[in-house]
Amino acid sequence: MSHIITQNTLPLQRSVKLKTMTVTVLFFASLREAVGQRQLELSLTEPLNVRQLADRLEAQHSGLSLTGTLCALNEHYIEPTQTLSEGDTVAFFPPVSGG
Amino acid sequence: MSEGQTFTVVTYEVLELSSYVERVTEARYGAVATFFGTVRSPNLDKQVSYIDYEGYESMIVTQMELVAQYLRSELQLGHFLIAHRLGRCIPGEASIALVASSEHRKEALLACQWGIDRAKDLLPVWKYEVTTDSATWVEGSSAAGPTL
Numbered sequence: 001m002s003h004i005i006t007q008n009t010l011p012l013q014r015s016v017k018l019k020t021m022t023v024t025v026l027f028f029a030s031l032r033e034a035v036g037q038r039q040l041e042l043s044l045t046e047p048l049n050v051r052q053l054a055d056r057l058e059a060q061h062s063g064l065s066l067t068g069t070l071c072a073l074n075e076h077y078i079e080p081t082q083t084l085s086e087g088d089t090v091a092f093f094p095p096v097s098g099g
Numbered sequence: 100m101s102e103g104q105t106f107t108v109v110t111y112e113v114l115e116l117s118s119y120v121e122r123v124t125e126a127r128y129g130a131v132a133t134f135f136g137t138v139r140s141p142n143l144d145k146q147v148s149y150i151d152y153e154g155y156e157s158m159i160v161t162q163m164e165l166v167a168q169y170l171r172s173e174l175q176l177g178h179f180l181i182a183h184r185l186g187r188c189i190p191g192e193a194s195i196a197l198v199a200s201s202e203h204r205k206e207a208l209l210a211c212q213w214g215i216d217r218a219k220d221l222l223p224v225w226k227y228e229v230t231t232d233s234a235t236w237v238e239g240s241s242a243a244g245p246t247l
């Protein structure tokens with residue numbers, strides 16, 4: 001009687017795929033000009049907060065500096081330490097000058 | 100007595116100021132106050148050709164509603180309307196309007212004063228000012244929240 005035992009000797013494959021999260025990122029005014037577009041869709045494979053997202057965006061877009069900018073999460077001003085969730089919309093923009 | 104209504108307007112068209120005044124006017128409110136912000140020229144000694152207003156439209160509405168909630172929490176208001184124009188405006192044209200009604204004058208006047216101050220801090224709008232010899236993003240306010 002033969003047994004297939006080789007499977008048990010292999011390292012266990014991860015049966016669960018890494019969960020990705022999609023967020024929308026918006027840029028306005030001089031930041032939109034620096035990035036070259038108003039909207040990006042990003043897939044994240046790890047939880048990030050807004051500041052970490054900003055660091056990543058600066059690394060990806062030469063000429064983009066987010067220092068001193070305001071940030072909004074789902075149309076509300078927030079602390080940059082706020083963690084992102086699936087489907088969130090994050091906006092980065094310079095100080096506002098409406099009116 | 101039913102409560103006063105709040106109206107928000109974000110448009111790329113000319114602001115319809117007289118219709119806004121009509122919208123908030125009602126017999127039971129004996130006061131109507133308005134504030135209209137217009138494009139100024141000269142500005143800082145330069146002749147302004149036009150201003151292009153860029154905005155995050157849906158967030159402007161969200162923040163306008165917060166401005167209205169704040170005013171209603173502090174003042175006994177009737178109807179309140181706040182409008183911001185986006186796109187190109189020439190000197191003399193209105194870019195923002197606040198119109199408030201209340202039973203007596205003080206609340207409507209204060210709603211305009213406090214409302215415009217708060218709107219200038221909160222509304223995600225940016226001015227790109229073009230003069231006869233320059234074109235620049237106008238320096239803004241970061242009073243709305245923490246910056247990076």
